[in-house]
Amino acid sequence: MDGEQYRKLVIEHKDRVHTYAVWLLQDREDARDIAQEALMRAWRHRAAIHNGAGKAWLLKTTYRLCLDQLRKRSNRPQVSLADLSVLPADPVLGPEQGAMMTDLRGIIRRALARLGPRDKAVILMRELSGMSYEEMADVLDLPLGTLKVVLHRARERLRRELIAAGVCP
Amino acid sequence: MITASGNPPGDCGRWRNAIQQRLDNRSDQAERIEIDGHLAWCSECRDYEESLLVIRGAIAAIPNIPFPEPELGSVWAGQRRGTTLPRRAPAWTGLAAAAVLALAMLASWNASSSSQASPERELARLAADARPVLRILARAFERVEEATVNEVLIGPASRAVRYIPIKWTGSSPP
Numbered sequence: 001m002d003g004e005q006y007r008k009l010v011i012e013h014k015d016r017v018h019t020y021a022v023w024l025l026q027d028r029e030d031a032r033d034i035a036q037e038a039l040m041r042a043w044r045h046r047a048a049i050h051n052g053a054g055k056a057w058l059l060k061t062t063y064r065l066c067l068d069q070l071r072k073r074s075n076r077p078q079v080s081l082a083d084l085s086v087l088p089a090d091p092v093l094g095p096e097q098g099a100m101m102t103d104l105r106g107i108i109r110r111a112l113a114r115l116g117p118r119d120k121a122v123i124l125m126r127e128l129s130g131m132s133y134e135e136m137a138d139v140l141d142l143p144l145g146t147l148k149v150v151l152h153r154a155r156e157r158l159r160r161e162l163i164a165a166g167v168c169p
Numbered sequence: 170m171i172t173a174s175g176n177p178p179g180d181c182g183r184w185r186n187a188i189q190q191r192l193d194n195r196s197d198q199a200e201r202i203e204i205d206g207h208l209a210w211c212s213e214c215r216d217y218e219e220s221l222l223v224i225r226g227a228i229a230a231i232p233n234i235p236f237p238e239p240e241l242g243s244v245w246a247g248q249r250r251g252t253t254l255p256r257r258a259p260a261w262t263g264l265a266a267a268a269v270l271a272l273a274m275l276a277s278w279n280a281s282s283s284s285q286a287s288p289e290r291e292l293a294r295l296a297a298d299a300r301p302v303l304r305i306l307a308r309a310f311e312r313v314e315e316a317t318v319n320e321v322l323i324g325p326a327s328r329a330v331r332y333i334p335i336k337w338t339g340s341s342p343p
Binding site: 162 | 185186189193195217220221223224225227228229230231233234235236237240241243244245247248
């Protein structure tokens with residue numbers, strides 16, 4: 001990967017990497033550091049990143065850095081979920097639909113926050129990043145069969161949360 | 170035993186797995202037709218599929234949180250330089266630098282001869298001994314964005330320095 005390819009990779013995925021870290025860590029400050037570190041490691045390890053594998057490499061690195069951070073996190077208070085609710089408004093929806101979507105997003109965010117890191121990671125990778133089972137298995141260092149079970153159970157847990165919130169049938 | 174949906178218990182477990190596979194584009198045409206056939210009469214599985222679609226739609230609609238520009242600037246700077254600047258100085262760098270300085274000072278003072286050297290000469294000797302340590306400190310601080318001399322001499326490291334005994338060995342007190 002040359003300099004131009006690296007710049008393109010960063011521009012294309014920086015926000016996704018950052019968003020992923022924010023959701024996993026629920027701390028914007030830590031997420032900024034993690035995202036920066038992941039993007040810089042991509043340059044240092046550019047020889048190991050094959051064409052088309054940049055996104056998976058970045059998310060894998062981000063996930064591992066987030067896990068490390070979660071392990072050594074101190075008693076520092078985390079950012080409240082209220083901070084995560086301040087997201088850009090959807091320009092496509094009208095005010096009424098926008099308000100409904102905001103409520104749903106809030107419920108989803110709270111439900112996601114209650115999942116463990118691995119469950120959160122598979123849900124975000126699948127539903128937010130559209131990654132394949134094989135890519136997710138690579139990121140999480142899991143056999144494909146195990147990954148399917150993990151994803152299935154994570155969806156079940158999230159679904160139970162949303163049923164309890166009256167969102168899902 | 171038949172459940173309210175008309176399925177034998179446990180059967181919907183298999184279908185739910187199939188519904189997930191179809192949602193993730195892992196099913197072939199024959200499997201998709203089979204699933205449609207089951208959904209036509211199983212309301213529980215229809216509810217299940219709908220709930221997965223609600224989850225997918227809500228999460229997919231979450232917008233990206235923009236990566237801040239200052240941090241992006243650091244990424245580009247790191248690419249140009251080929252190194253990484255830490256956003257915040259690790260706590261141990263200031264303490265490590267202070268420990269090196271304190272040990273060097275202690276070694277210098279304890280090793281000072283019992284000769285009758287004048288205070289001025291003794292101070293000159295100590296300054297010469299301290300120079301290599303100060304160069305190490307300077308290099309460490311070059312890499313640290315926020316650490317300052319005050320962090321080392323006045324911050325938490327200073328408490329440790331205070332407890333290191335310093336004994337004047339000159340002929341007269343300084």
